[in-house]
Amino acid sequence: MKLLIARPMTAAVEARARAEFDVEIRSSTLPMSPDEMRRALAEFDVVVPTLGDQFSATIFSEVPQPRCKLLANFGVGYNHIDVAAAQTAGIHVTNTPGAVTDATADIAMILLLSTARRAGEGERLVRSGNWQGWHPTQMLGHHVTGKRVGVVGMGRIGQAIAWRCHFGFGMDVAYQSRTPKEVEFPAENIPDLKELAAAVDFLVLAVPGGAQTRHLINAPVLEAMKPTGILINIARGEVVDESSLIAALQSGQIAGAGLDVYEFEPTVPQALRDMENVTILPHLGTATEEVRTDMGHIALDNVAAFVAGRSLPNPV
Numbered sequence: 025m026k027l028l029i030a031r032p033m034t035a036a037v038e039a040r041a042r043a044e045f046d047v048e049i050r051s052s053t054l055p056m057s058p059d060e061m062r063r064a065l066a067e068f069d070v071v072v073p074t075l076g077d078q079f080s081a082t083i084f085s086e087v088p089q090p091r092c093k094l095l096a097n098f099g100v101g102y103n104h105i106d107v108a109a110a111q112t113a114g115i116h117v118t119n120t121p122g123a124v125t126d127a128t129a130d131i132a133m134i135l136l137l138s139t140a141r142r143a144g145e146g147e148r149l150v151r152s153g154n155w156q157g158w159h160p161t162q163m164l165g166h167h168v169t170g171k172r173v174g175v176v177g178m179g180r181i182g183q184a185i186a187w188r189c190h191f192g193f194g195m196d197v198a199y200q201s202r203t204p205k206e207v208e209f210p211a212e213n214i215p216d217l218k219e220l221a222a223a224v225d226f227l228v229l230a231v232p233g234g235a236q237t238r239h240l241i242n243a244p245v246l247e248a249m250k251p252t253g254i255l256i257n258i259a260r261g262e263v264v265d266e267s268s269l270i271a272a273l274q275s276g277q278i279a280g281a282g283l284d285v286y287e288f289e290p291t292v293p294q295a296l297r298d299m300e301n302v303t304i305l306p307h308l309g310t311a312t313e314e315v316r317t318d319m320g321h322i323a324l325d326n327v328a329a330f331v332a333g334r335s336l337p338n339p340v
C-alpha cells in the first residue's frame with residue numbers, strides 16, 4: 025500500500041505515517057500541481073490531500089483507471105475535492121471533523137473581538153511609534169457584551185462560536201438553520217438570511233464551502249446588515265462575494281469585517297489590506313501544534329481503517 029501525504033506535517037504525524045505505512049511525504053508547502061495530482065491518482069493507493077489541492081472532475085477524468093482508492097483529506101472542509109467525481113472514479117473521500125472545532129471557534133472570537141475593539145489598528149498604532157497616549161475618546165470601538173451574534177452554519181464550529189459568545193461574552197445568540205438546533209443556551213433560529221443579517225450586530229459564517237454556499241453573502245445580504253454590523257468569516261472565502269464586501273465596507277454600509285479566509289486565497293485584495301476596520305488573518309483557524317497533530321491522526325486513522333478493510337471512520 026503506497027501512501028502520499030501532500031504536505032509536510034507535524035513531527036508526530038510524520039513519525040506515525042513512516043512507522044505504519046510505505047509513505048512519500050511531499051516537501052513542498054504549496055498546493056499540488058495538476059501533474060502531481062494525476063501522478064498521485066495513478067501511482068498511490070491512498071493520498072492525504074489538503075486545502076488548495078484542487079481535485080476537480082477534470083483531474084479525475086484524466087486518470088481513467090486510478091490506483092488511488094482513498095483521498096483521506098487533511099481538514100474538515102473538502103470543497104477543493106469534487107466528491108461526486110471522486111466517487112464516480114471509485115475513490116472514497118474522508119475528512120477530519122471535530123478536531124478542528126474549538127481552535128476554529130477561537131479564531132472566530134479573535135476576529136470578532138479584534139474587529140469590534142480595533143485591536144489590529146491599535147497594535148499598528150503602537151508599533152508605528154505614533155501613539156500619543158490614552159484619552160477618553162481615543163480609538164472607541166464597539167462594545168461586545170449584550171450585543172447579538174448571528175451564526176450562519178450552526179454545525180460543530182458554529183455552535184462552538186455561539187457557546188463562546190453566550191457563556192464567555194454575555195451575547196445574545198441567533199442563527200440560521202432549516203431546522204432548530206438543540207443547544208444548552210437561549211438561541212433564536214431566524215431561517216431567513218436577510219432577516220438574520222438585519223437582526224444582529226455580528227454576522228458569523230461557519231458553513232461549508234462549495235457550489236451550494238458560493239456567494240451566500242452577497243450585496244443584498246450585506247445591504248440588510250446594520251451600518252454598525254460586523255461580518256466575520258472563518259468558513260471559506262467563496263461564501264462571500266468579496267467585491268460586494270469591499271464595496272459595503274468602503275461605502276460604510278457595514279462597520280467592519282474579520283476574515284480568516286478569502287475568495288481567491290492566498291490573494292487578499294489590496295482594498296481589504298488598506299482598510300483599518302478589517303481584521304485579516306492568514307487562514308489560521310486550526311493552526312496549533314495540537315490540532316494539526318490531531319487532524320493528522322484522524323486522517324491516518326482513516327488510512328489505517330482502509331488498509332485493514334474496516335469501515336472508514338469519517339466518510340464524506
Ligand SMILES: NC(=O)c1ccc[n+]([C@@H]2O[C@H](COP(=O)([O-])OP(=O)(O)OC[C@H]3O[C@@H](n4cnc5c(N)ncnc54)[C@H](O)[C@@H]3O)[C@@H](O)[C@H]2O)c1
Nearest residue numbers: 101124128177178179180181230231232233258259309310
Ligand atoms: N478557517 C479555518 O481554518 C477553518 C477550519 C475548520 C473549518 N473551516 C470551515 O468551516 C466549515 C464548517 O465546519 P464544521 O465542522 O462546523 O462543519 P459542520 O458540517 O458541522 O457544520 C456546517 C453547518 O452548516 C450548515 N449549512 C450547510 N449549508 C448551509 C446553508 N446554505 N445555510 C445555512 N447553513 C448551512 C450545515 O447544516 C451544518 O450545520 C468547514 O466546512 C470548513 O469549510 C474553516
Ligand SMILES: O=C(O)[C@H](O)CO
Nearest residue numbers: 075099100101124310
Ligand atoms: O477545513 C479545515 O479543516 C481548515 O480550513 C483547514 O484546517
